[in-house]
Amino acid sequence: MKMQINGNAVEACSGEFFNIVNPATGELVDRVPKGTENDASMAVEAASSAFNGWASISPQQRAGILYRAVGIVRQRKDELAVLLTREQGKPLAEAKNEIEGFAHVLEYYCGLASSFHGDFVPVPQNGYAFTVKKPLGICAAIIPWNMPALIMAWKIGPALISGNTFVLKPASNTPLTNLTLASILSEAGLPPGVLNIVTGSGEVVGESLVKSSKVKKISFTGEARTGKRVAELAAGGMKRVTLELGGSDPMLVCDDAKLEDAVLGALRGRFYNCGQTCTAVKRLFVFESVAEEFIKKLEAGIRNLRVGNGMHENSDMGPLNNRRQWKYIRELVADVEEKDEGRIVTGGRVPESSACSKGYFFEPTLVVDVLRESRLLKEEVFGPVLPVVRVKNLDEAIEEANNTCYGLGASIWTKNLDNARKGCEQLNAGIIWLNQHLKVAPEVPFGGTRQSGIGRENGPDSLSEYLDLKTVMLKI
Ligand code: NAD
Secondary structure: OOEEEOOEEEOOOOOOEEEEEOOOOOOEEEEEEOOOHHHHHHHHHHHHHHHHHHHHOOHHHHHHHHHHHHHHHHHOHHHHHHHHHHHHOOOHHHHHHHHHHHHHHHHHHHHOOOOOOOOEEEEOOOEEEEEEEEEOOEEEEEOOOOOHHHHHHHHHHHHHHOOOEEEEEOOOOOOHHHHHHHHHHHHOOOOOOOEEEOOOOHHHHHHHHHHOOOEEEEEEEOOHHHHHHHHHHHHHOOOEEEEEOOOOEEEEEOOOOOHHHHHHHHHHHHHHHHHOOOOOEEEEEEEHHHHHHHHHHHHHHHHHOOEOOOOOOOOOEOOOOOHHHHHHHHHHHHHHHHHOOOEEEEOOOOOOOHHHOOOOOOOOEEEEOOOOOOHHHHOOOOOOEEEEEEEOOHHHHHHHHOOOOOOOEEEEEOOOHHHHHHHHHHOOOOEEEEOOOOOOOOOOOEOOOHHHEEOOEOOHHHHHHHEEEEEEEEEO
């Protein structure tokens, strides 16, 4: 597959390629150009040439084009889901959900087309003012490999509807669905240059986009460490930045929680997408009084999860996405065993079945009575390992839950209103779930506090991240 610049499918200036490998089988799925700085600046030029045309049509006309794309995406959902599974590894059902998520997010922003406009404001001493909202210009996004389609929609949806043009750099190992979605947008009538996709490494293509003096805003999703580098570079050009970074979401299970529901929530919350979700349940705190029963039920649920190639209908959990992540998870669990920092109740190994022998598979793993100093509680565990800690009461649970540098999401499981209120008020996170975990929706803001990032995506306010506000003072 080729990059998409100015409506054309192009090779990299270098003539070099990346291999895209199926993480379940090791097979080559496709190859994509290894973009250069020159490719990044060609994409920025294309976005620059397309800007005046795109910004001058009405938001409703823009919505018409995006709506057409939504229709095509839904028609081609099954084919897109297969492509996503082959490059990313997730089970087909999850891939279909993600493609539907892409469609739903764009549809949501189309619905906001008539909602953003300036105000007319009386000011003291017989004066008036009005405000005007204008697109920023060229915006760029750099995205990770765990949810490439959904995260693409979170970025391009608000940017395009508000009249900006765009350059997207996908993750190096999951660019295929992004490229296909971009070609669908072209087919739906998006003018050439409005959305450009440059494949390539973060260090070369990503940094070129962040440094480009023509790019007015960078929206980044990825690791906190990379986000800091992006913020540093963006500061040089005083660019707007949104950073959606990592998380170490706690799940708190109180003694009055409906345990069956909490078990299902923990299974989905931790093992969806093989644990590679920014808002996955990464630390679980359960009241001592119900811990034994909860852990027994959770263990049974985990043992029932079927690990395998995401293309097979009976797989509940696919492989990790890449070798680096696979190695990290294996080392992390080995470290816990070696230092005796917790008891592995189930999982903890690479599956032995021959069907899993060629991919980056790891068993869904439950580790209980994890020591506070363990890396399992200190690092962002981006894989299928769930550490469980017993706590005496809600105060201890909240204190432990907040003992992290992250602040993306947190959930509290209880039927007691006082517990619920206390959890919602005192947990440090951008999103709090009550008796659920993981659900996100474009209708509401998404983002974190502390090392989990800066700014919010989704919800009507996300448009202001892509609009400049001009004030005009009048004396009448
Ligand atoms: P990553 O930071 O390694 O890479 C993310 C993107 O940044 C990739 O496209 C990569 O090529 C690019 N990149 C790498 N170095 C760069 C540089 N120097 N300059 C510019 N771009 C650069 O992250 P990852 O491993 O792909 O993704 C996993 C991380 O993403 C986890 O920490 C996860 O929690 C986080 N994440 C956060 C959210 C959220 O919304 N908060 C959503 C999904 C994933």
